[in-house]
Amino acid sequence: MTNSWRERLLSLRQELLDLEAAAREGRGAVELDQSRVGRLSRMDALQGQAMNQAIGARRQQMLVRLDAALARLDDGEFGYCQECGDIIAERRLEIDPTTLFCTRCQSERA
Known part of the structure; x- marks a missing residue:
């Protein structure tokens, strides 16, 4: 079971790194190029840049x-609630393998 979680976490990590590499261009400096097809306005370009920066920040988070989930896996703590120590339901981990809390503790935190 540990290897399958490691593979999944590493796969998700690589996917995010690939997306990050592909998105770097969209976060660069905005240039106003009147010769481009579609002639995006500077405001549209700035808005696109801001959205790409926000997406990049969420990707980094x-x-x-x-x-952190990979570190917990290495430490033997993956799949255990950080609050109460109970086992986190497999279904919950399938939805978000980075989750730190069981359903009960998460609902108490909200």
Whole structure:
């Protein structure tokens, strides 16, 4: 079971890294190029840049969570609630393998 979770976490991590590499261009400096097809306005370009930066920030947060989950896997703590120590339901981990809390503890935190 540990190997399958490791494979899944590493696969998700690589997918995010690939997306991050592909998205770097969209977060670069905005240039106003009147000769481009479609002639995007500077405001549209700035809005697109801001959205790409926000997506990149969320992607980085997820990478941190995936690295933490891999560390918990190495420490033998993966799949255990960080609050009460109970086992986190497999279905919950399938939905979000980076989750830290069981359903009960998560609902108490909300």
